[in-house]
Amino acid sequence: MEDREAVLYQPIEKTGRGFYVVVGILGIILAWAAFAYSRQLTIGLDVTGLNRPVYWGLYITNFVFFIGISHAGTLVSAILRVFGAEWRRPITRAAEAITVFALVLGTGNIMIDMGRPDRLLNILRHGRLQSPLVWDVTSVSIYLTASLTYLYLPLIPDLAILRDRPGLPRWRQWLYTKMSLGWTGTEKQKHRLERLIGIMAVLIIPIAVSVHTVVSWVFAMTVQPMWHSTIFGPYFVIGAIFSGIATLLIVMAILRRAFNLYSYITDQHFSNLGLLLLVFAFLWAYFTFSEYLTEFYGNEPAGMRVLFAKLTEEFSPLFWAMWLFNFIVPFIMLSNRRTRTVNGTIITSVLINVGMWLERYNIVVPTLTRPRLPSPVTSYTPTWAEWSILLGSFALFAMLYVVFSKIFPIISIWEVREGEELAAHQSPPVQAAEAAAD
Amino acid sequence: MPQWGMVIDLDRCVACQACTAACRAENNVSFAGPEDTQLGRAIFWHEVLSEVTGEYPNVRGTFIPRPCMHCENPPCVRVCPVGATYQNEEGLVLQRYERCIGCRYCMVACPYAVRFFNWRDPQWVENMGNYRNPDVPIRPKGVVEKCTFCSHRLPVPACNQACPGNARFFGDLEDPDSVVSQLARGPRAFRLLEDLGTEPKVYYLREGA
Numbered sequence: 187m188e189d190r191e192a193v194l195y196q197p198i199e200k201t202g203r204g205f206y207v208v209v210g211i212l213g214i215i216l217a218w219a220a221f222a223y224s225r226q227l228t229i230g231l232d233v234t235g236l237n238r239p240v241y242w243g244l245y246i247t248n249f250v251f252f253i254g255i256s257h258a259g260t261l262v263s264a265i266l267r268v269f270g271a272e273w274r275r276p277i278t279r280a281a282e283a284i285t286v287f288a289l290v291l292g293t294g295n296i297m298i299d300m301g302r303p304d305r306l307l308n309i310l311r312h313g314r315l316q317s318p319l320v321w322d323v324t325s326v327s328i329y330l331t332a333s334l335t336y337l338y339l340p341l342i343p344d345l346a347i348l349r350d351r352p353g354l355p356r357w358r359q360w361l362y363t364k365m366s367l368g369w370t371g372t373e374k375q376k377h378r379l380e381r382l383i384g385i386m387a388v389l390i391i392p393i394a395v396s397v398h399t400v401v402s403w404v405f406a407m408t409v410q411p412m413w414h415s416t417i418f419g420p421y422f423v424i425g426a427i428f429s430g431i432a433t434l435l436i437v438m439a440i441l442r443r444a445f446n447l448y449s450y451i452t453d454q455h456f457s458n459l460g461l462l463l464l465v466f467a468f469l470w471a472y473f474t475f476s477e478y479l480t481e482f483y484g485n486e487p488a489g490m491r492v493l494f495a496k497l498t499e500e501f502s503p504l505f506w507a508m509w510l511f512n513f514i515v516p517f518i519m520l521s522n523r524r525t526r527t528v529n530g531t532i533i534t535s536v537l538i539n540v541g542m543w544l545e546r547y548n549i550v551v552p553t554l555t556r557p558r559l560p561s562p563v564t565s566y567t568p569t570w571a572e573w574s575i576l577l578g579s580f581a582l583f584a585m586l587y588v589v590f591s592k593i594f595p596i597i598s599i600w601e602v603r604e605g606e607e608l609a610a611h612q613s614p615p616v617q618a619a620e621a622a623a624d
Numbered sequence: 625m626p627q628w629g630m631v632i633d634l635d636r637c638v639a640c641q642a643c644t645a646a647c648r649a650e651n652n653v654s655f656a657g658p659e660d661t662q663l664g665r666a667i668f669w670h671e672v673l674s675e676v677t678g679e680y681p682n683v684r685g686t687f688i689p690r691p692c693m694h695c696e697n698p699p700c701v702r703v704c705p706v707g708a709t710y711q712n713e714e715g716l717v718l719q720r721y722e723r724c725i726g727c728r729y730c731m732v733a734c735p736y737a738v739r740f741f742n743w744r745d746p747q748w749v750e751n752m753g754n755y756r757n758p759d760v761p762i763r764p765k766g767v768v769e770k771c772t773f774c775s776h777r778l779p780v781p782a783c784n785q786a787c788p789g790n791a792r793f794f795g796d797l798e799d800p801d802s803v804v805s806q807l808a809r810g811p812r813a814f815r816l817l818e819d820l821g822t823e824p825k826v827y828y829l830r831e832g833a
Contacts, residue, residue, distance in 0.1 A: 230744040230765040231726075237664030239737050241728040301726015301741060301766030305706075308725050312706040319705035319729055408733045409699060409820055557737050558817055559690070560675045563664030 190449060194597055197445050199354065204444070205592065212585045219578020222571040223298060231301055233571040240554040240566035245299035248579055250546040251429070252292035253326070253401050254422070255539075258430030259285025259333060260394035262459075264387040273458060275605040276450040279598045280441060281434050282337040287586040288433075289330045291579050298575060318404045329390075329397045336386045339379065342369050343600040358593070398426040405549065411488040412481060412553050421473040428466040428512070429542035432535035435459055437587070439532045441596055450597050453528055460520050460531040463538070467516035474509075474545075491556040500565070501552045504544050511541025627715040628773055629797035629825040630781070631807040632689050635832065636791035639687035644670050646786030647691075650774060652756045654746035654763070667740040669771040670783050686831075689792075691783060692717060692738040692771035693816065693824030700730035700739060709768070715797075715825060716773055724767040731768060735817055736824075739770045797825060 226233045236243050262281040266274035297303050313320045345366035349359060369375060402422035405413040415421075435456065442451040481489050496505040519525045519534045555564045590596070647653070647670035656666040673688040698717050701709050708724035711717050731739040745765045748756070756762070759776045763769045773794075774781035784792040795804040804827070807813060812829040 230742065232660070232665065232744040235663075236743075238666075238731075238740065239664070241731040241741065296727075299727070301728070301768075302724065305723070305725045308706040308708075308723055312708075312723060314705060314707050317703050317705040317729070319703070319727060323705070404729070408703065409735055410732065554732065558735050559737060560673050561664075561737060 191599065193446050193449070194595055194599055195351070197591055198348065198593065198595065199351075201592070205588070208588055209585070212581045212588070215581035216578055216585065219574050219581065222574035222578070226298070226571055227303075233569060235567045235569045235572065237563050237566065239557045239561050239563070240551060242299070242550055242554060243566055244547075244568045244572040244576055245295050247543065247547045247550050248295040248576060249292050249299070250401055250422075250550070251543050252288045252295060252579070252583075253398060254288075254426035254429045254542065254546070255433040256285045256288035256292060256329070256333070256430065257394055257398065257423075257426040258288075258434040259283070259337075260390055261427050261430060262434055263336070264390045264394075267383070267387045268391070272605055272608070273455060275601045276447075276597050277434070277438060277455060278601065279337075279340065279594075280437055280596055282333065282340075283587060283590055283596070284430070284433055284437060285333045286330070286337055287583050287590075289326065289333065290586065291583050293326060293330070294582075295575075295579060318400065318407045321400045322404055325393070325397045325400045329393050332386065332390050332393050336383075336390055339383050339386060340598055340601060341594060342366055342379065343371065344595050344598060345369070346371065347599055348595070361593070395423055398423045405553075410553050411486070411556065411558075412492040413549070415477060417473060417477055421477060424466060424469045424473055425542055425545060428463070428470050429539055431459055431463050431466065432538040432542070435463070435531055435535040436539070439528070441591070445591070445596070447597065450602065456528045456531045457526060460526045460534070463531070463534070464516060464520035467513055467520070467538075471513040474512075488556070488558050492553050495552045495556055496548060501548060505548055508541050508544040508548055511537040512545065625713050625798070626779075626796035627798045627825065628694065628778065629715075629795065629804050629808065629827065630691065630773070630784070631793040631804045631813070631827045631829065633791045633793075633807075633829040634688070635829065636789045637687060637689060638789050638791075639672050639674070639689075640788060641672055642786040642788055643689055643783035643792070644668060644672060646782040647771070649755075650757055650760070650777075650782035651772070652746075652760045652762055654742070655749050655752070657747070657749075660743065665743045667742075667769065669738075669740070669769070688816070688828070689783070690736070690738065690816075691773070691781075691826060693736050693822065693826045694771075694773060696823035696825060697821060699733040699735065699822060703729045703733045705729065709770075712775075714778075716775055717770070718772055718775060719768060719770055721761060721763050721767045721769065726766040726768065728768065735820055735822065739768050741768055742766060 222233075234243065234245075259282040262274060263278040267278070297306065300306070309320065309323055313323070315321075342365075345362045346369035348354065349362040349366050354362075399419035399422065402418035406415055406418035408414060438451050438455065438459075442448060478493065481493050495501050515537050516534050519530050551566055555566065648668075651669055653667050653669060660666065670689065670691045673690050675686045675688075676683060677686070678684050694715060694717050696715065698709075698711060701711050701717060704710075705727065706723055706725055708720045709717065709730050710720070726741070728741055731737075731741060742763050742765045746762055747753075774783075779794055779796075781794055784794045793804050793807060795802040797805055797808060799805060807829060808827040810829070813827045814830060815824045815827055818824075
């Protein structure tokens with residue numbers, strides 16, 4: 187077992203050139219994005235392409251997108267844990283880390299969108315319960331706290347494993363000692379931890395659902411055409427889980443390659459998650475079709491102007507690209523066993539993330555370009571500052587991930603061990619079936 | 625408590641924009657400059673909307689002077705997370721500039737697009753900055769601003785005073801005998817986007833009736 191586990195410690199114990207190259211590149215991108223944001227702080231939101239009536243643009247799109255991919259952790263980790271799906275064990279940590287970092291980026295983007303970020307605390311001082319933005323702040327804060335706890339709890343036994351390993355720098359040993367809270371792996375400790383993880387797994391599912399529902403309500407509670415929709419809550423949740431699984435697949439592929447984790451993250455994982463992705467592609471298509479058909483059939487003028495902006499006018503390339511990436515490509519690639527390979531799943535996942543970003547954009551911007559009263563301006567072109575901050579957001583996400591996987595094991599060592607022990611005690615026929623599945 | 629309302633007679637309006645100009649001077653509205661105006665960054669607490677409908681030779685132009693509607697049921701007030709926008713006892717929808725966090729949620733929620741954002745620090749061309757009105761505060765960058773019905777000089781908003789065609793009326797809608805009440809009850813009266821249930825307190829008198 188020790189030999190097989192060696193790869194799990196490698197990223198923590200050895201720092202190769204690849205690490206510095208990646209951190210360097212990400213650092214340059216981040217410095218550039220920080221420069222863009224500093225321009226915005228000095229000059230104001232004038233550096234963006236926002237205007238009247240397109241008051242919200244790329245930053246809000248990013249906000250919805252990142253909150254969306256934060257659902258990867260919840261779904262894979264909590265739902266699969268609750269249902270006792272054994273194959274989840276090596277990928278739960280990677281998924282939970284996505285949740286935490288994506289939430290940081292989501293809230294970061296909404297702060298970047300604020301005209302007066304210095305007055306952020308007014309939301310606590312003067313918060314009004316009737317504002318959907320306050321619902322949002324509340325549910326996102328709860329989700330961030332819960333998902334941090336949910337990331338930390340299963341980390342404790344691994345931290346103790348690292349604490350007991352010789353040869354690590356002193357500050358690391360200090361960190362692991364402090365963070366492992368005196369874990370020694372006694373039956374009592376194990377029992378308590380399992381209980382806590384079990385409670386958190388159940389708690390975090392409704393919290394996650396509430397978060398994306400509330401994000402959708404920020405739009406749906408207004409009377410604006412094609413925002414004021416009753417299906418927005420579940421529609422956003424479905425889209426969130428969809429892009430979350432896609433992100434998890436991309437992260438898994440990178441981790442497996444970078445850290446040589448082929449024996450842990452297997453082709454079977456890609457195939458299983460690929461199937462789940464296919465299910466969500468259908469759900470997404472169903473919701474999207476329902477939403478647009480209802481709007482079309484009602485023929486209400488303000489709604490029709492927005493609808494045709496997407497179907498045939500200036501947003502049509504983005505709208506149809508969204509359909510291609512979110513439904514047609516996943517349908518073709520994932521429903522066929524021959525194309526649902528590791529590479530096929532990864533390519534599809536990248537396209538789904540592009541498609542889901544476009545979906546968020548197609549919800550935020552077109553409605554604003556078609557106000558009910560005549561308006562001299564009806565277009566929006568994002569500027570260099572907004573694109574730089576978009577790029578910076580992805581870079582920060584990657585940076586947080588790189589640093590995290592440098593300090594903490596990205597595969598839950600004790601949970602995998604536990605799974606292997608469980609499998610060893612199982613009756614032979616089941617074991618044979620699992621071996622066949624691998 | 626009076627409930628302030630406005631009536632604009634579209635038959636008398638000649639779309640001269642005197643109202644818009646008077647509003648800008650009265651309320652210290654910042655100059656956006658030609659570039660930013662092109663981009664849709666100009667601030668107009670009051671503006672005259674124009675719309676051309678029909679096809680040549682049967683074309684028809686409509687002009688609608690547009691202040692804030694000061695809705696009785698304002699969507700902007702409902703969504704504000706910090707209470708920076710509020711409705712006072714006299715029915716005016718006002719803005720606390722010192723509290724606004726610049727999230728622009730009120731702007732996306734307003735179906736009349738009457739709210740404006742300070743995309744940059746306020747600026748004035750040449751020596752125009754020397755002629756600012758001391759009664760009206762200057763708004764810093766990053767906050768939302770809007771028409772106040774000239775709350776600092778009630779009951780005579782600058783737009784009404786400047787109207788050369790006597791097309792605008794202002795007064796207390798609660799008082800059944802006031803001119804605005806009588807005109808608002810008349811057969812020509814209508815309001816913008818009435819079916820949204822916002823209950824605007826700006827009434828228009830239909831043209832050509």
